[in-house]
Each structure stands twice: as structure tokens, then as C-alpha cells.
Amino acid sequence: MPILNSWVSSANSHDTDFPLNNLPYGVFSTDENEPRCGVAIGDMIVDVTTLEAEGILQAAEQDVFDVPFWNDFMEEGPAVWASFRASLTAMLAEGSSDQARIEPHLVSMKDATMYLPFAVAEYTDFYAGKHHAINVGTMFRGAENALPPNWLHIPIGYNGRASSVVVSGTDVRRPWGQLKGPDDTVPRFEPCKRFDIELEMGAIVGSFSDGPVTVDTANEMIFGYVILNDWSARDIQAWEYQPLGPFQAKATANTISPWIVTTAALEPFKCDTPEREFELLDHLKDTGPMLYNIDLMATIQPEGADKPSVLCKTNYNYMYYSSAQQLAHHTTAGCPMNVGDLLGSGTISGPEKSTLGSMLEISWGGKEPITLETGETRTFLEDGDTINLTGAAIGDGYRVGFGDCIGTILPAIKKSDWT
Amino acid sequence: MPILNSWVSSANSHDTDFPLNNLPYGVFSTDENEPRCGVAIGDMIVDVTTLEAEGILQAAEQDVFDVPFWNDFMEEGPAVWASFRASLTAMLAEGSSDQARIEPHLVSMKDATMYLPFAVAEYTDFYAGKHHAINVGTMFRGAENALPPNWLHIPIGYNGRASSVVVSGTDVRRPWGQLKGPDDTVPRFEPCKRFDIELEMGAIVGSFSDGPVTVDTANEMIFGYVILNDWSARDIQAWEYQPLGPFQAKATANTISPWIVTTAALEPFKCDTPEREFELLDHLKDTGPMLYNIDLMATIQPEGADKPSVLCKTNYNYMYYSSAQQLAHHTTAGCPMNVGDLLGSGTISGPEKSTLGSMLEISWGGKEPITLETGETRTFLEDGDTINLTGAAIGDGYRVGFGDCIGTILPAIKKSDWT
Numbered sequence: 099m100p101i102l103n104s105w106v107s108s109a110n111s112h113d114t115d116f117p118l119n120n121l122p123y124g125v126f127s128t129d130e131n132e133p134r135c136g137v138a139i140g141d142m143i144v145d146v147t148t149l150e151a152e153g154i155l156q157a158a159e160q161d162v163f164d165v166p167f168w169n170d171f172m173e174e175g176p177a178v179w180a181s182f183r184a185s186l187t188a189m190l191a192e193g194s195s196d197q198a199r200i201e202p203h204l205v206s207m208k209d210a211t212m213y214l215p216f217a218v219a220e221y222t223d224f225y226a227g228k229h230h231a232i233n234v235g236t237m238f239r240g241a242e243n244a245l246p247p248n249w250l251h252i253p254i255g256y257n258g259r260a261s262s263v264v265v266s267g268t269d270v271r272r273p274w275g276q277l278k279g280p281d282d283t284v285p286r287f288e289p290c291k292r293f294d295i296e297l298e299m300g301a302i303v304g305s306f307s308d309g310p311v312t313v314d315t316a317n318e319m320i321f322g323y324v325i326l327n328d329w330s331a332r333d334i335q336a337w338e339y340q341p342l343g344p345f346q347a348k349a350t351a352n353t354i355s356p357w358i359v360t361t362a363a364l365e366p367f368k369c370d371t372p373e374r375e376f377e378l379l380d381h382l383k384d385t386g387p388m389l390y391n392i393d394l395m396a397t398i399q400p401e402g403a404d405k406p407s408v409l410c411k412t413n414y415n416y417m418y419y420s421s422a423q424q425l426a427h428h429t430t431a432g433c434p435m436n437v438g439d440l441l442g443s444g445t446i447s448g449p450e451k452s453t454l455g456s457m458l459e460i461s462w463g464g465k466e467p468i469t470l471e472t473g474e475t476r477t478f479l480e481d482g483d484t485i486n487l488t489g490a491a492i493g494d495g496y497r498v499g500f501g502d503c504i505g506t507i508l509p510a511i512k513k514s515d516w517t
Numbered sequence: 518m519p520i521l522n523s524w525v526s527s528a529n530s531h532d533t534d535f536p537l538n539n540l541p542y543g544v545f546s547t548d549e550n551e552p553r554c555g556v557a558i559g560d561m562i563v564d565v566t567t568l569e570a571e572g573i574l575q576a577a578e579q580d581v582f583d584v585p586f587w588n589d590f591m592e593e594g595p596a597v598w599a600s601f602r603a604s605l606t607a608m609l610a611e612g613s614s615d616q617a618r619i620e621p622h623l624v625s626m627k628d629a630t631m632y633l634p635f636a637v638a639e640y641t642d643f644y645a646g647k648h649h650a651i652n653v654g655t656m657f658r659g660a661e662n663a664l665p666p667n668w669l670h671i672p673i674g675y676n677g678r679a680s681s682v683v684v685s686g687t688d689v690r691r692p693w694g695q696l697k698g699p700d701d702t703v704p705r706f707e708p709c710k711r712f713d714i715e716l717e718m719g720a721i722v723g724s725f726s727d728g729p730v731t732v733d734t735a736n737e738m739i740f741g742y743v744i745l746n747d748w749s750a751r752d753i754q755a756w757e758y759q760p761l762g763p764f765q766a767k768a769t770a771n772t773i774s775p776w777i778v779t780t781a782a783l784e785p786f787k788c789d790t791p792e793r794e795f796e797l798l799d800h801l802k803d804t805g806p807m808l809y810n811i812d813l814m815a816t817i818q819p820e821g822a823d824k825p826s827v828l829c830k831t832n833y834n835y836m837y838y839s840s841a842q843q844l845a846h847h848t849t850a851g852c853p854m855n856v857g858d859l860l861g862s863g864t865i866s867g868p869e870k871s872t873l874g875s876m877l878e879i880s881w882g883g884k885e886p887i888t889l890e891t892g893e894t895r896t897f898l899e900d901g902d903t904i905n906l907t908g909a910a911i912g913d914g915y916r917v918g919f920g921d922c923i924g925t926i927l928p929a930i931k932k933s934d935w936t
Contacts, residue, residue, distance in 0.1 A: 340760075345675055
């Protein structure tokens with residue numbers, strides 16, 4: 099598919115994240131207006147809350163956009179998702195007769211503050227990148243036990259904490275935690291020394307279910323995707339995670355990009371999961387391409403540095419399991435799924451060092467410091483570091499991008515400031 | 518403290534769960550009325566939604582009870598919790614001049630349908646009973662590795678699934694899952710064969726926090742308690758839980774009793790946690806009695822049996838960590854806590870076989886079948902079994918009880934009925 103041209107001229111650039119082909123959904127405010135629903139187009143945002151209020155553009159029900167989240171729209175269902183997108187695409191297309199009445203509802207992105215685009219119902223994080231699982235498994239349990247026996251049969255996941263999900267731009271405070279090194283006799287309570295990133299995609303569940311669903315149904319339930327940084331305290335994790343899994347190591351923050359890129363926009367970029375070592379059981383089998391070809395990049399900018407340094411470049415297509423397979427697995431025991439559930443893909447790492455999605459892997463557990471483009475070195479994050487995760491599916495002369503997924507590390511809270 | 522007498526005569530019985538000393542909070546409907554807030558007194562429910570609507574009884578804000586959950590009331594804060602309880606206690610006390618205007622707002626419990634008493638924000642389950650941890654650890658990892666090294670230093674927990682929390686009386690459908698025995702070469706996908714109960718208490722968080730809190734603050738944040746049955750699929754758990762913890766094994770249902778028993782009602786029953794083998798780090802240290810002396814019992818009634826059989830009798834005071842310590846730990850990494858968060862205590866088992874809070878432990882991994890009072894035997898749950906968990910703090914001539922926490926096992930859904 100070529101680029102679709104819009105009368106919003108900035109949307110026709112080859113390097114915007116937000117051409118007419120994308121139309122991602124976010125929540126924004128301006129000095130004049132409270133948080134509301136908007137759609138990105140080039141360097142502008144279409145205020146769909148006022149478009150709806152003035153009767154110019156409707157979802158099926160009334161007042162779907164009279165709220166600062168897209169959950170009510172998701173609840174309208176896939177038919178409305180499609181018709182709304184078709185209407186918006188036509189209205190914003192070059193030559194549209196709607197230009198004059200839409201133009202007053204455009205806001206410049208630089209004047210907008212972004213919020214979480216949806217109310218996060220619950221958050222689940224998976225562990226579905228094979229290179230990452232082997233790397234981390236090797237460091238935590240040794241090369242012989244790197245890949246757990248269940249890994250090639252189940253998209254392993256754990257429940258995370260929805261209250262920890264924040265939008266891009268939110269500062270992230272270094273966590274305290276209980277730490278115990280292998281040679282320590284007793285644990286101590288200190289600020290985390292090995293604070294890390296995890297470069298992930300987040301899938302947003304757009305439909306309810308209350309029993310097991312097939313992979314095909316699961317695929318239809320997914321509304322869209324964001325980029326996700328699953329900030330991870332490696333030293334807290336190493337001490338706490340046996341036997342019930344990560345808990346406080348993953349509870350500080352999970353940053354997401356502010357725009358929900360819909361599965362409709364990503365449709366041209368579908369691709370297959372990799373070849374299987376073991377055939378999956380029927381209820382998890384691939385039934386078609388359900389993964390996406392999305393280029394991803396992580397950068398780090400130390401406090402005072404004049405530019406960011408690249409940490410890694412990777413691709414979502416390194417995943418072993420698609421989010422449809424993850425969601426199908428999530429429902430097997432009858433777990434009810436809700437509109438607004440967020441599913442983290444797991445860290446996305448490729449086979450080469452330059453494609454590893456966490457500092458744990460890049461610095462091999464802190465043993466091989468990374469030299470940044472500024473000359474500084476890093477093993478894990480230092481206070482003042484700013485991390486940005488970006489990504490886009492690359493089309494023919496255009497990109498379907500996600501915007502920034504950015505966060506700056508603040509020092510740990512002082513013990514005297516506890517309540 | 519002796520029993521407080523009420524003009525509701527059934528509340529003055531020695532064996533009611535709901536004397537005036539209790540006043541637990543629930544949500545109920547009748548044939549005439551939609552779900553609304555109510556307070557149990559003897560065998561009656563006080564409709565506080567209509568008491569508020571008619572201006573007879575108020576929380577601080579307007580319309581706190583014009584919703585089918587107690588979250589808005591919790592948000593009013595501890596001072597309002599105390600003043601509301603004091604008003605209600607006075608109004609329902611023997612000799613109160615309010616009797617005539619309260620009486621029209623009493624509903625018989627037998628005409629009421631109960632709902633979840635609060636909107637569950639997020640659900641966390643802990644693993645804080647030492648006898649249980651040693652028993653399960655022995656079965657899963659052998660006696661040498663029974664208690665994980667971190668267990669005596671941290672109240673170990675994992676995030677569960679809020680969408681799986683249901684109110685007492687909800688049927689529970691046997692889950693499907695991926696199973697693999699130690700001698701199987703590949704896993705298979707089948708209905709769970711080792712479906713189990715876990716007898717727990719659930720603590721309800723009544724205040725927000727967005728940074729680490731002390732144990733004392735955590736204790737003040739807890740609004741009340743329910744009994745909780747953490748239905749557990751042991752065969753799914755054994756295959757899935759390494760390395761990220763239980764997931765679908767705990768996602769089918771978590772049943773809670775319908776009445777929130779407040780910390781105010783439980784105040785006379787406070788007790789200390791047991792002696793420590795290792796001194797806890799400062800941020801987790803006990804600062805006073807924060808556990809409660811609550812007698813608990815689990816019964817099982819097979820389909821067609823004419824009476825239930827006792828599975829175990831235990832007590833909440835077997836816990837190694839209090840819910841205040843669990844909540845303090847939950848906040849260490851900066852995890853935001855919200856009104857309506859539910860914290861499962863972990864399975865409550867004592868030292869004797871008759872005090873074990875799960876069938877896994879009672880039947881020692883299925884090796885020692887349990888003979889019921891009806892003569893039937895059980896290792897794990899069979900379809901049609903009804904489990905009830907009950908409990909009460911025992912005062913001088915009265916009990917502060919929780920009502921039923923009951924669920925019946927339905928057969929697994931047919932594969933052909935998947936969507």
C-alpha cells in the first residue's frame with residue numbers, strides 16, 4: 099500500500115510517524131481544554147471529542163468520546179472500529195469536502211499534553227522473545243537451564259500491576275527494594291543498583307471474554323498496540339522471583355507510548371511467527387500471520403549529554419509467540435478478559451548484540467559495560483538518564499509510527515520522605 | 518468487650534455472624550430493588566442507600582451510597598469510616614430513638630441476593646503462611662528446598678487477576694489447562710485433574726498511596742477483611758509456574774465472602790505474629806499486634822450428599838506476616854496502591870493435619886485420600902462438590918463472622934463451546 103495523502107500537509111512527509119495510513123488514538127489536553135480523545139495526523143491532533151459534540155463524526159452510541167480514554171469506543175466493537183476509521187480516513191484525505199469543517203478541530207501536537215490513551219483494566223506481561231529468554235535464563239540459571247522446559251509449549255506470562263502503567267514523559271523514580279547478592283549472608287534494604295529497561299510492545303484488548311477463546315477470536319479481540327518500557331529492577335528480581343515470579347521488580351513503572359496504533363493500521367505489516375521447534379498444541383497453533391514487522395529502537399541520553407545514544411535496534415518480528423497466542427493462552431483457565439487489558443509482549447531481542455532489548459543483555463549482566471556515543475559507559479541506568487523507545491512499521495514511502503515512549507530516571511525517594 | 522445489644526433481636530443471638538459488634542458492609546438486591554449498599558445486622562440487612570437518600574444517615578459527601586459498591590465510602594477516609602460506624606452503632610442499639618425510622622429500611626437476608634461488596638481494583642496474592650509454604654515447597658521442590666531462601670525475609674507475593682474475583686455463591690467451572698506430568702514427554706491440553714481450594718483471608722485496601730509506606734501507615738490503609746477461596750489448579754501450576762510464577766492456575770476464580778468485616782470490628786481480636794527466626798529488616802518490622810485471631814473452617818459437600826463434611830479448622834493467627842506487612846512490602850518499589858485493591862493472605866495452615874488449608878496439603882499431593890463424613894473419599898475436587906469457607910472472631914458471648922464463602926464446581930466447558 100502506498101502513502102495515502104491528506105490535506106494536512108505534514109502527514110504527507112516520508113518521515114512522520116502519523117501519515118493518513120496510521121490514524122492512532124490518544125488522549126490530550128491543551129491550555130484551553132481538559133483531557134479528551136484525539137487522533138494524530140502529521141504534526142496535528144484531530145479533537146474527536148469536539149467533532150462528536152458538534153455532530154460531525156460519531157461512533158455508534160452517543161458521548162463515546164465525552165471521556166478522557168478510548169475504552170468506551172473499544173466497547174463499541176470491531177464493526178464500529180472499522181466504520182469510524184473509514185469515516186475519519188475519508189474526511190482527512192486530500193480533496194475531502196470536509197476539510198473546512200474539520201480544520202477548526204485541529205490542534206498542534208506541540209501545544210498538547212498527552213495522557214494514557216486508555217484506562218488500563220489489568221496488565222499482563224509475557225516472556226515470549228526466545229533470544230531474550232535464553233539470554234536471561236543463561237544469566238539467572240546457567241546455560242543448561244536457560245530455556246525453561248515449558249517455554250516452547252506455552253507463552254509464559256505473569257500478571258503485572260495496572261496501577262504502575264504511565265504515559266510517555268512521566269519521570270521514573272529509582273525503586274527501593276530488598277537486595278541480597280549471592281555472597282551476602284543477609285539481605286539489605288537499599289535503592290536498586292541494577293535498574294534496567296525492557297523494550298516491548300503492548301497489545302490492547304478491545305473486547306470482553308469470559309471463557310476460553312481460540313487464537314482467531316483472540317486476534318479479533320486485539321484493538322491495537324503501543325510501545326512499552328517494562329522498567330525492571332534486576333537486583334530486586336534476582337532475590338524475590340523464586341518461587342512466585344517477579345513482583346516489586348516490575349512494579350515501579352511501565353511506560354507506554356501515547357498513541358494506540360490500531361491493528362487496522364498495522365494490517366499491511368503482518369508477518370509469521372518463526373518456525374517451531376515443537377509443534378504447538380492445537381489451541382495455540384498459528385492460523386495465519388498474526389505478528390507484525392515493526393522496527394524498534396532504544397536510546398539513552400545521560401543528564402547533560404547533548405544527544406541520545408542508540409542502545410539497540412530490533413524488530414517485533416523476533417517474537418516466538420504473537421499477542422493473539424498470548425491472549426488465547428490467557429483465557430484457557432476461564433480468566434475473564436476486559437476492554438483495556440494490556441498485554442506486554444516480553445522483551446524483544448534479536449540474535450545479535452545490537453538487537454538486544456535490555457541493558458541486562460547488552461552489558462551481559464553488568465560484566466561488559468556499554469560505551470555510549472558520548473564516551474560515557476553504562477551497565478545499568480544512572481539517575482538522570484533518559485530512555486526513549488521508538489518504532490514504526492515501514493511502508494512504501496511512509497511509516498506507521500508510535501511516537502515517543504520516554505522516561506527520565508529520578509533518584510530514589512529519601513527514607514525520611516516515606517509516609 | 519461484651520456483646521452490644523440491638524433492637525434487631527436476631528442480632529443478639531450468641532451464634533449470629535452479625536451482632537451489633539460487627540456491622541459488616543455488603544451489596545445486595547431484592548426483587549424490588551437494584552444492587553445497593555447494605556449493612557448486616559442479625560438476619561437482616563440495613564439498606565444504607567435509601568437511608569442516605571432519605572437523609573437519615575450520611576457519609577461526608579453526598580451520594581456515596583448511590584452506587585453498588587463501597588469504594589466511594591472507602592475514599593472518604595478513616596475519620597468518616599469511624600464516624601459512620603459510630604452513628605450506625607448508636608442507631609441500631611437497644612433503646613435507640615431511631616428505631617422507628619430505621620425499621621422500614623430493614624430487609625430480610627433471606628430475600629437478598631449478594632454481590633461483590635466492592636469494585637476490585639487489583640488483586641495480589643501472598644504466600645505468608647509458613648506451614649503452608651513448607652508443605653507445598655516440600656511437595657514441589659523437596660524437603661531440602663521447601664522454604665525458599667527469601668521466605669523468612671519478605672512476604673512473598675504475586676499479582677493475581679482482579680477479573681477472576683467473584684462473590685460467594687458463584688459457580689466455579691473446572692478449568693482447562695496445559696498439563697505435563699514428570700514422566701510425560703510432551704504436554705497435553707485437558708481439563709484440570711487436580712483442582713483445589715486455598716483457605717485465605719483477603720485484606721481490602723481503603724486508601725491510596727503512590728510511594729513506599731511504613732507498616733504503621735499500611736495498617737491504617739486497610740479497611741477490612743473478607744474470607745477468600747483462591748481456587749487453584751495444581752497440575753496447571755506445576756507445569757507453568759517456573760520461572761514467572763502461577764498464572765492460569767489461579768485465574769479461574771477467587772471467591773470472596775459477601776461482607777466486608779471492618780478493621781474496627783476486628784480491633785478486639787488483634788494478636789501478634791509469631792516469633793521470627795530472622796529479625797525482619799526495619800521497613801517490615803512489627804510495630805504492634807496487627808494480625809487477628811479468627812477461627813476458620815472449610816467444608817465440602819459432594820453433589821447429592823445430605824450434609825457437608827469438615828475439611829479443616831484453622832486460624833488466621835497462623836500467618837507469619839500480617840496484611841500490614843504485606844501491604845508495606847507491596848509499596849517498596851513505588852507501586853501505586855488504590856482503593857479496592859485486594860490482598861490475599863496466602864493459604865492458612867496450622868501445624869496439624871486437621872488445620873491444613875488446602876486439599877493439596879491434606880491429601881499430601883493426592884497420595885493420602887481424605888475420607889469424608891459421608892464415607893466418600895477425595896484427593897482433589899470433583900464436579901458437583903460444594904466448598905464453603907466460614908470464619909469468625911470469637912468474643913465473649915458473641916462472634917464477629919464473615920458469612921459464607923461458597924462455590925460449587927461445574928464440569929469443564931466443552932471444547933466445542935469455545936468461541
